[in-house]
Amino acid sequence: MMYEQQRFQIQQPPVKKKSTERSCRSGIEEEKLEIVDLSGMSLESLPNPSLNLAIICKLDLSNNNLQNIPESLTARLLNMVVLDVHSNQLRSLPNSVGCLSKLKVLNVSGNLIEYLPKSIENCRALEELNANFNKLSQLPDTMGFELLNLKKLSVNSNKLVFLPRSTSHLTSLKILDARLNCLRSLPDDLENLINLETLNVSQNFQYLDTLPYSIGLLLSLVELDVSYNRVKSLPDSIGCLKKLQKLSVEGNPLVSPPPEVVEQGLHAVKEYLCNKMNSAHQSPTKKKSWVGKLVKYGTFNGHARSGPREEREAFIVDHEYRSIDGLASPRYMGMFSPRRLFSPRSYFSN
Known part of the structure; x- marks a missing residue:
């Protein structure tokens, strides 16, 4: 049993606990890790555990009436790989969730959570985050810089006004x-x-x-x-x-x-x-070539002339040429990214 007091206080289906030699892929091979299931037991709070929390790799607390998770409990789940607390009454997650360095799956859907703690960025092994059906109005600004192993991000049915700009750094993401x-x-x-x-x-x-x-x-x-x-x-x-x-x-x-x-x-x-x-x-009437505009702005040697033919000819450099060191200045550094070169919007304005 995970919780000693559970035997006396709750006359519900017993706690389901399994041992695994696989260590949930990330535990200590020499020690058996536990899968503990306390789902659907109408729990309103968690009593003090008698089990060593460091040997739990999966904890299911879903479908209860929990309003909070103790900071001290989360901090001791050192080998936690899967944490499922969906369908409770949680309004927030403990900051100590950032201690779960091996956590791969976190399911907090179906709660009343208004924000995710910034410390979640420390869960760098996280591959799946499910925060559907909450009251989130924003996500941590820099989470995308840290959660580089995240493959699935589900935040549907919330109150999000925008996704953080760091979202574009989630290079492992497959589902958004x-x-x-x-x-x-x-x-x-x-x-x-x-x-x-x-x-x-x-x-x-x-x-x-x-x-x-x-x-x-x-x-x-x-x-x-x-x-x-x-x-x-x-x-x-x-x-x-x-x-x-x-x-x-x-x-x-x-x-x-x-x-x-x-x-x-x-x-x-x-x-x-x-x-x-x-x-x-x-279409010749839409945008002129970016090379021609470099000539027009004096980056390459040549004189701006009227007509597309003259612009192309001006790109040919004769024995007198002008230095192009200016291209390395901050003003021009962003002009040559693939996105700018192939975007229908020209970086230069007429």
């Missing part, structure tokens, strides 16, 4: 579920999520009206759900998503692509957006 929130925008640098396969930002209703161009640079994306928002135009870059197999856009006042294209399915939508993007880049 942020539906049923109050999102007004998404981070600009989503292209860094190189392993993201599923992105669901549906049902943010009247709040989310634009999508970043970087969505089309999520090269591993298989499923994209942006339904029931206020999006009027899909980024042209979505036409470049070769692995995309499912696109949900219903419930939006779409103008581009038009409804008649959307009705024809995913292939028609991707073709429409791809053609639109290509025509925008090829």
Whole structure:
């Protein structure tokens, strides 16, 4: 038994406890680690444990009436790999959750949690975080810089207004579920999520009206759900998503692509957006080449002349040339990222 007092105070189904020699993949091989199940026992609080908490690798406290988890208890779960406290009455998590350095799965869904402690960033082994159906209005600002092993982030059915900019640093992330929130925008640098396969930002209703161009640079994306928002135009870059197999856009006042294209399915939508993007880049009246604009601004030797032919000719350097050391200045360092060079928006303005 995990809790000695439990035997006398609760006349519910007994505590289910299992031993495992596998050490839950991260424990001490020479010592048996325990899987303790205290779910569905109508617990309102946790009495003092008699079991050595350091040998527990999985603890299930779900479907109870817990209002808090003691700081001292969490701090001693040194080999914890899975912690499940879903469907309780928790309003917060203890700061000592940051001591769970081996934690891989954390399920806190179905509670009343308004914020996640910043210390959760110390759970650097975390692979799955489920915080659905809470009252979260924001996530820790820098969590994306630390949780580099996170593969699944589920925060649907909360009150999130935005996702932290550090979200774009979760390079191991495969699933991001942020539906049923109050999102007004998404981070600009989503292209860094190189392993993201599923992105669901549906049902943010009247709040989310634009999508970043970087969505089309999520090269591993298989499923994209942006339904029931206020999006009027899909980024042209979505036409470049070769692995995309499912696109949900219903419930939006779409103008581009038009409804008649959307009705024809995913292939028609991707073709429409791809053609639109290509025509925008090829049209001479849209944007001049970035090389020509470097010439215009005097970065390379040559004189700005009227007409596209003269701009191209001005790029040819004769025996007199000008130093290009200026390109290393902070003003120009961001001009040559792939995202800027291939974005339909030019970094330079006429």
